[in-house]
Amino acid sequence: MPAFFLRGLKLRNDITLIKKFYNYYRRGCSVNKTKQLFAGVILMALGLGTAQADYTLNLMKGVTKVSNDIYDLHMLILWICVAIGVGVFGTMFYSIYHHRKSKGHIAAQFHENTTVEIIWTIIPTLILVGMAIPATKTMLELNDIEKSDMTIQITGRQWYWDYKYLDNDIHFESHLDEASERTHRTVGADPRAVPHYLLNVDKPLVIPVKKKIRFVLTSGDVIHSWWVPALGWKKDANPGFINEAWTSVDKAGTYRGQCTELCGRDHGFMPIVVIAMEQPEYDAWVKKTLEQQKQKPDLSDQSREQLMAHGESVYLKNCVSCHQITGAGVPGLIPALTGSVIATGKWESLDGFLRAGTSKMPKFDKLNGKEFAELMTYVRNNLGNNVGDELQPKQTALPDDDDE
Amino acid sequence: MSAVIDEHDHHADDHHDHGPAKGLLRWIVTTNHKDIGTLYLLFALAMFFVGGTMAMVIRAELFEPGLQFVDPAFFNSMTTMHALVMVFGAVMPAFVGLANWQIPLMIGAADMALPRMNNMSFWMLVAGVLLLASTLFMEGGAPNSGWTLYPPIVLQPITVGKALPFAVFSVHLLGISSIMGAINIIATIFNMRAPSMKMMDMPLFVWTWLITAFLLIAVMPVFAGAVTMLLTDKFFHTSFFNAAGGGDPVLYEHIFWFFGHPEVYIMILPTFGVASTIIPIFARKPLFGYASMVWATASIAFLSFIVWAHHMFTVGMPIAGELYFMYATMLIAVPTGVKVFNWTATMWKGAMTFETPMLFSIAFVVLFTMGGFTGLMMSIAPSDFQYHDTYFIVAHFHYTLVPASIFILMAAGYFWLPKWTGHMYNEKIGQLHFWLSAISVNILFFPQHFLGLAGMPRRIPDYAVQFADWNMISSIGGFIFGASQLLFLYIVIDTIRGGTGEKVTGEVWENAAQHSLEWTLPSPVPYHTWTTPPTMVPTEHVLDAH
Numbered sequence: 008m009p010a011f012f013l014r015g016l017k018l019r020n021d022i023t024l025i026k027k028f029y030n031y032y033r034r035g036c037s038v039n040k041t042k043q044l045f046a047g048v049i050l051m052a053l054g055l056g057t058a059q060a061d062y063t064l065n066l067m068k069g070v071t072k073v074s075n076d077i078y079d080l081h082m083l084i085l086w087i088c089v090a091i092g093v094g095v096f097g098t099m100f101y102s103i104y105h106h107r108k109s110k111g112h113i114a115a116q117f118h119e120n121t122t123v124e125i126i127w128t129i130i131p132t133l134i135l136v137g138m139a140i141p142a143t144k145t146m147l148e149l150n151d152i153e154k155s156d157m158t159i160q161i162t163g164r165q166w167y168w169d170y171k172y173l174d175n176d177i178h179f180e181s182h183l184d185e186a187s188e189r190t191h192r193t194v195g196a197d198p199r200a201v202p203h204y205l206l207n208v209d210k211p212l213v214i215p216v217k218k219k220i221r222f223v224l225t226s227g228d229v230i231h232s233w234w235v236p237a238l239g240w241k242k243d244a245n246p247g248f249i250n251e252a253w254t255s256v257d258k259a260g261t262y263r264g265q266c267t268e269l270c271g272r273d274h275g276f277m278p279i280v281v282i283a284m285e286q287p288e289y290d291a292w293v294k295k296t297l298e299q300q301k302q303k304p305d306l307s308d309q310s311r312e313q314l315m316a317h318g319e320s321v322y323l324k325n326c327v328s329c330h331q332i333t334g335a336g337v338p339g340l341i342p343a344l345t346g347s348v349i350a351t352g353k354w355e356s357l358d359g360f361l362r363a364g365t366s367k368m369p370k371f372d373k374l375n376g377k378e379f380a381e382l383m384t385y386v387r388n389n390l391g392n393n394v395g396d397e398l399q400p401k402q403t404a405l406p407d408d409d410d411e
Numbered sequence: 412m413s414a415v416i417d418e419h420d421h422h423a424d425d426h427h428d429h430g431p432a433k434g435l436l437r438w439i440v441t442t443n444h445k446d447i448g449t450l451y452l453l454f455a456l457a458m459f460f461v462g463g464t465m466a467m468v469i470r471a472e473l474f475e476p477g478l479q480f481v482d483p484a485f486f487n488s489m490t491t492m493h494a495l496v497m498v499f500g501a502v503m504p505a506f507v508g509l510a511n512w513q514i515p516l517m518i519g520a521a522d523m524a525l526p527r528m529n530n531m532s533f534w535m536l537v538a539g540v541l542l543l544a545s546t547l548f549m550e551g552g553a554p555n556s557g558w559t560l561y562p563p564i565v566l567q568p569i570t571v572g573k574a575l576p577f578a579v580f581s582v583h584l585l586g587i588s589s590i591m592g593a594i595n596i597i598a599t600i601f602n603m604r605a606p607s608m609k610m611m612d613m614p615l616f617v618w619t620w621l622i623t624a625f626l627l628i629a630v631m632p633v634f635a636g637a638v639t640m641l642l643t644d645k646f647f648h649t650s651f652f653n654a655a656g657g658g659d660p661v662l663y664e665h666i667f668w669f670f671g672h673p674e675v676y677i678m679i680l681p682t683f684g685v686a687s688t689i690i691p692i693f694a695r696k697p698l699f700g701y702a703s704m705v706w707a708t709a710s711i712a713f714l715s716f717i718v719w720a721h722h723m724f725t726v727g728m729p730i731a732g733e734l735y736f737m738y739a740t741m742l743i744a745v746p747t748g749v750k751v752f753n754w755t756a757t758m759w760k761g762a763m764t765f766e767t768p769m770l771f772s773i774a775f776v777v778l779f780t781m782g783g784f785t786g787l788m789m790s791i792a793p794s795d796f797q798y799h800d801t802y803f804i805v806a807h808f809h810y811t812l813v814p815a816s817i818f819i820l821m822a823a824g825y826f827w828l829p830k831w832t833g834h835m836y837n838e839k840i841g842q843l844h845f846w847l848s849a850i851s852v853n854i855l856f857f858p859q860h861f862l863g864l865a866g867m868p869r870r871i872p873d874y875a876v877q878f879a880d881w882n883m884i885s886s887i888g889g890f891i892f893g894a895s896q897l898l899f900l901y902i903v904i905d906t907i908r909g910g911t912g913e914k915v916t917g918e919v920w921e922n923a924a925q926h927s928l929e930w931t932l933p934s935p936v937p938y939h940t941w942t943t944p945p946t947m948v949p950t951e952h953v954l955d956a957h
Contacts, residue, residue, distance in 0.1 A: 063864065063865045064861045064864065064865070065864055066797055066864045067864075067865075067866070073793075074797075076793070077793050077794055077796065077797055080791055080793060080794050081788065081791075081794050081797070084787065084788050084791060084794070085788065088784035088787060088788065091784075092780070092781070092784060095751060095752070095755060095780065096777060096780075098755055098759070099755050099758060099773075099776070099777070102755070102758045102759045102760070102761070102763075103758065103763065103773065106694075106758065106759065106760050106761050106762065106763055107762065107763045107764065107765075108695070108762040108763060108764045109764070112760075112761075112762045112763075113762055114694065114695040114696045114760065114761045114762040115696065115759075115760040115761070116696065116697065117696075117699070117760075118696070118697035118698060118699050118700070118701065118757075119699065119700050119701070119702070119703075120700075120756075123756070124700055124703050124749070127748065127749065127752045128745060128748075128749060131744060131745050131748045132745055135741045135742070135744060135745070138741065138791065139737070139738060139741060142737065142791045142792065142793060142794075143734060143737075145793040146730065146733055146734060146737070146792050146793045147730065149793050149796065150730045150733070190477070191477065191478055191873050192478075196477065197477075198476040198477045198873075198876055199476070199876050199879075203875070204476065204875055204876050205476075205873060205874065205875045206875045228563065228567075229563045229564040229567060229570075230561060230563070230564065230660060232725060232799075232800060234800075234868070236797060236866045239796065239797065240725070240793075240796035240797070241725050241796055241797075241799060241800070242725055242727065242796075243725050243726045243727060245654075245660055245661060245726070245727065246563060246654055246660060247653075247654020247655060247659070247660070248654060248659065248660075248661070248727070250726075250727035251727075264866070265866075265868050265871075266868070267799065267800040267801065267868040267869075268800060269487065269556065269557045269561075269564065269870045270564060271484075271487075271564060271567070271569075271570045272482075272483045272484040272487065272555075272570070273483060274483075274487070274870060274871060275483065275868075275870075275871030275872055275873050275874070276483075276873075329569060337482075337484065337551075338550055338551070339549070339550030339551030339552070339572045339573070340484075340551045340552075340568070340569055340570070340572050341569055366568070367568050367569050
């Protein structure tokens with residue numbers, strides 16, 4: 008088998024296709040799954056919904072006025088299409104049933120009728136005008152970013168979102184949560200055991216309800232697109248340019264979405280979580296978050312186990328997307344960390360390398376001294392490496408590191 | 412109608428050889444429109460299975476949540492290559508193959524106007540597709556930026572390895588090949604029609620291809636230009652699409668879709684032509700509204716140039732742009748509606764029979780209309796803010812491509828194979844192929860509407876568990892659909908090798924000769940035809956006018 012095929016169809020670790028399906032069958036899942044699936048189909052067909060609470064067949068109504076208007080537009084046009092479909096397909100199937108040679112029907116020979124042709128040009132045009140009026144209204148509403156109460160800057164990056172509250176300096180990154188991250192990278196792990204698999208983040212975006220929030224969107228690398236269906240829209244985040252959008256959420260709650268512009272290998276793994284809070288709770292959150300942001304990192308010594316465990320978290324958040332969970336990298340694109348001279352050489356040069364970045368790798372000077380110690384200890388003593396050293400936060404911290 | 416054969420005898424002394432060259436060389440050096448048509452069609456069929464295999468990889472990975480089989484980057488390569496192979500390797504060449512076979516037969520021409528260029532455009536296509544396919548074997552893999560090749564992702568060293576220049580050069584070759592094919596078709600239609608055939612006497616298939624050929628000439632250079640700019644941005648430090656150098660990545664999107672929107676109509680207009688050819692024959696009625704069909708095709712082609720940014724509603728355009736592109740896009744529903752109404756009116760009060768080509772054509776009208784409905788829904792810009800880049804659009808364009816373009820290509824195969832080979836295909840297996848395809852294609856794509864509306868983005872290798880059920884159903888549909896196409900392969904081979912053994916008449920289908928010229932020739936069609944042009948044009952609307 009050609010090498011590319013093996014690489015591409017990398018049956019993760021040693022599992023083969025056959026083994027996988029065999030195990031699947033042996034566990035008896037296949038029978039239950041089929042039944043479950045069948046029941047699901049019937050329930051869904053009846054519009055009763057399944058066990059998954061947030062599952063819909065139709066577009067969701069959402070929690071903003073705009074999303075409700077869009078829902079209404081969607082339903083209006085859907086019903087118009089259904090009506091036209093019933094008319095056209097009804098006529099066609101009537102004809103198919105009755106006007107067939109086997110029933111002895113003799114073909115008529117007419118082949119034009121100007122009146123009819125004018126009618127079926129003009130009526131659709133009028134229907135379209137009828138659609139365009141509400142659509143224009145909603146479009147204008149969606150576009151009206153004036154008079155906002157606060158502004159949040161959203162920056163898409165491979166592969167997380169960066170949120171900056173321009174009114175109060177809150178600034179944080181929002182990554183896929185660790186449970187989903189581990190599960191999608193582990194053979195045989197069960198996605199169903201992870202709550203909100205692939206739709207959960209470590210730090211959600213928090214906003215107050217009933218306030219007009221203006222978003223400015225941009226990107227730090229490639230094009231991303233920020234979409235939370237409950238808010239009713241998505242907007243592209245273009246590198247070097249700024250887009251604007253707004254929302255005003257009616258109901259407190261947690262709303263989930265995903266990146267919707269293909270942005271590379273981990274495009275499917277950069278979700279969005281928005282938590283809308285009542286104003287007093289939001290104010291409390293702002294206070295707490297600002298305080299946390301002012302806290303200096305704890306530079307006290309850690310045991311080797313602690314360093315390795317924390318280091319793994321830092322690795323999962325910042326490195327794993329490119330260098331992979333085994334440290335093997337991607338042949339031809341991304342260097343391996345396993346056995347890498349840079350990773351296993353002097354730690355000072357690794358430290359300098361990480362802070363400076365390269366043309367292919369972003370610089371990681373955003374990490375603090377504590378994280379540097381943890382990450383480097385992990386990379387040098389795991390992922391197939393065994394340098395045997397351990398680095399403490401005090402060694403790796405720069406003088407200005409603690410005013411993070 | 413044996414004029415052709417007689418003609419052959421008269422000139423036998425003047426030319427040393429009227430038959431095909433012997434052996435493999437025949438297929439390499441041929442300038443015969445029928446041979447080149449066959450090459451195009453067989454190549455397209457092979458690529459249909461290559462692209463289909465990629466689709467099977469995609470559906471296998473999406474069968475369950477979690478990553479089972481492929482790496483996310485390879486998954487992205489599969490979606491990218493599936494699209495490129497299907498668009499440039501399967502659908503477009505298949506229609507060029509049909510054009511090569513049918514246009515000279517239908518207009519009474521002895522061959523295409525530029526036979527040597529015809530040969531060259533086929534072999535450049537093969538070179539282009541092989542160049543593209545070669546990237547699959549390279550370190551770093553095939554392009555994985557989506558078939559739109561958007562910068563900056565396609566220029567990023569950690570995403571696309573060595574593949575970019577190969578993909579760009581491949582696009583150049585495919586573009587040149589398409590343009591040469593289009594020039595040839597236009598030259599043939601304008602210059603080689605039977606003397607008595609006026610433009611408004613031409614079969615609809617010829618009309619739709621004429622219009623398509625103009626679209627090709629207009630937009631392939633635009634795409635070639637766009638990818639060349641990618642190439643210079645990557646290797647010669649230009650900044651067309653790099654904001655840091657004063658460029659704009661959105662500029663690429665505009666250029667790409669100025670090509671991309673007409674491109675999707677390049678794949679659908681000839682489809683309309685074939686449907687308009689098949690339906691009247693099995694309804695035993697003239698096509699309803701011939702003139703309005705021509706004008707609708709031309710209007711759709713015109714509109715295709717001025718609606719491109721509806722692929723970009725969420726990119727951040729000024730409100731005036733959003734509204735303009737919304738209104739212009741909605742307008743496309745009018746001529747498209749006219750076509751659907753005309754096909755329905757053609758069936759109305761006919762005396763229909765339901766052989767395999769007719770079944771595929773009816774399924775095309777119904778399922779293409781469903782794709783049209785979702786297209787109309789997405790033309791509404793504010794709603795598109797929800798639908799864009801989700802499985803809803805995946806469902807939409809697959810409805811307009813698979814049960815539309817692909818079904819019509821199948822229909823064309825069943826319809827003309829007996830003419831080309833002189834053998835009848837096996838109707839039972841044909842019907843089985845139809846029903847399996849028609850049912851499974853809906854199991855495959857219909858649930859994708861639900862997935863998109865429920866919030867599943869496209870181009871993701873893994874998904875949240877609430878999308879699991881419909882994905883599994885969709886994958887099952889996909890596997891059945893994929894397997895069913897092997898029946899078509901069997902039928903093609905079987906028919907070429909003798910089929911049912913039943914000798915077909917020149918007309919093949921009842922009274923087909925009243926509809927179009929090719930049915931006045933014997934079956935199988937002789938290697939050389941219309942060496943003297945036909946004197947009478949038997950399209951029934953023309954007969955009626957006389």
